[in-house]
Amino acid sequence: MTAVLAIDGAAAPPRANGELVFAEPWESRAFGMAVTLAEAGLFTWDEFRDSLVARIAAWEADHAPGEEYRYYRCWLAALEDRVVAAGALDAVAVAARSAQLAERPAGHDHADGDDHGHGHGHGHGH
Amino acid sequence: MSAAPADRLSPVLRTEALEQLLVERELIDPAVMDTFIKTYEQDVGPLNGAKVVARAWTDPEYRAWLLRDGTAAIRDMGFGGPQGEHMVVLEQTDEVHHVVVCTLCSCYPWPVLGLPPSWYKDPAYRAGMVRTPRRVLREMGLDVPEGKNIQVWDSSSEVRYLVLPRRPAGTEDLDAEALAALVTRDAMVGVAEVAAP
Numbered sequence: 001m002t003a004v005l006a007i008d009g010a011a012a013p014p015r016a017n018g019e020l021v022f023a024e025p026w027e028s029r030a031f032g033m034a035v036t037l038a039e040a041g042l043f044t045w046d047e048f049r050d051s052l053v054a055r056i057a058a059w060e061a062d063h064a065p066g067e068e069y070r071y072y073r074c075w076l077a078a079l080e081d082r083v084v085a086a087g088a089l090d091a092v093a094v095a096a097r098s099a100q101l102a103e104r105p106a107g108h109d110h111a112d113g114d115d116h117g118h119g120h121g122h123g124h125g126h
Numbered sequence: 127m128s129a130a131p132a133d134r135l136s137p138v139l140r141t142e143a144l145e146q147l148l149v150e151r152e153l154i155d156p157a158v159m160d161t162f163i164k165t166y167e168q169d170v171g172p173l174n175g176a177k178v179v180a181r182a183w184t185d186p187e188y189r190a191w192l193l194r195d196g197t198a199a200i201r202d203m204g205f206g207g208p209q210g211e212h213m214v215v216l217e218q219t220d221e222v223h224h225v226v227v228c229t230l231c232s233c234y235p236w237p238v239l240g241l242p243p244s245w246y247k248d249p250a251y252r253a254g255m256v257r258t259p260r261r262v263l264r265e266m267g268l269d270v271p272e273g274k275n276i277q278v279w280d281s282s283s284e285v286r287y288l289v290l291p292r293r294p295a296g297t298e299d300l301d302a303e304a305l306a307a308l309v310t311r312d313a314m315v316g317v318a319e320v321a322a323p
Contacts, residue, residue, distance in 0.1 A: 026137055026138045031163065036154050039158075039162075040153070094147060102139050
């Protein structure tokens with residue numbers, strides 16, 4: 001915990017609005033989807049929060065020894081839970097599309113199978 | 127990267143897949159989503175809360191209103207939106223030190239503080255602040271005297287908390303703008319005090 005605090009604690013200037021809010025670009029997309037869908041009424045924020053609490057509790061109850069806690073992984077899982085529960089998408093479709101994206105040839109613009117994300121996510125709907 | 131079992135796929139791919147599908151089904155307007163992200167990445171941050179605190183320090187009527195109806199008084203400054211619908215403001219005193227946590231997830235008053243810092247989301251902070259607040263505060267650099275009562279506020283309902291720190295001595299000549307520059311995010315969560323300039 002001390003190490004975490006050292007990076008982002010008292011030393012972080014309070015008005016640094018340019019402070020890195022998201023560690024990786026995909027986190028900002030997951031954040032944006034949840035907020036947008038809640039505003040649009042696909043689910044309520046309370047419902048999303050319930051799913052987030054459940055996902056965090058599940059991670060805390062059962063994770064590999066030494067595995068780093070990643071808040072936005074829980075957030076993404078909660079988002080998928082809510083989208084599926086709302087009947088908007090089914091889990092198979094998301095998994096299938098993910099697998100399809102994973103198979104893009106190397107050298108493709110967006111062939112980022114690792115955690116090198118990018119700041120947009122639309123326009124691939126072909 | 128070859129195809130992996132669904133739950134092992136990287137969050138990068140899952141996020142991209144989810145967004146593509148939601149946009150294709152017109153459940154998400156990318157322009158609306160981009161605006162939300164940009165707002166919380168670039169515009170909304172602890173400076174908003176600092177302005178609220180500085181006004182409360184310099185305007186007794188505003189301070190009374192803020193403590194009575196935090197939501198309305200904060201909205202009066204132009205700060206509202208998601209996670210700010212039910213604001214409660216906690217005033218630090220010589221007798222009581224308030225500190226805010228969200229044990230179950232990471233609820234946080236976005237309109238006045240922006241999105242939470244990583245330590246606020248950390249399981250060590252969330253669990254430790256409830257069990258041994260004095261020790262966690264000391265680890266974060268704040269010594270609360272033994273005789274002083276510590277109140278830990280868990281954001282477990284729809285309420286979001288903002289801590290109104292004590293105004294440091296020697297700042298009588300400063301105006302609200304100069305005072306706002308002293309107020310830190312950590313002081314508004316209750317893990318620090320505001321230092322004199």
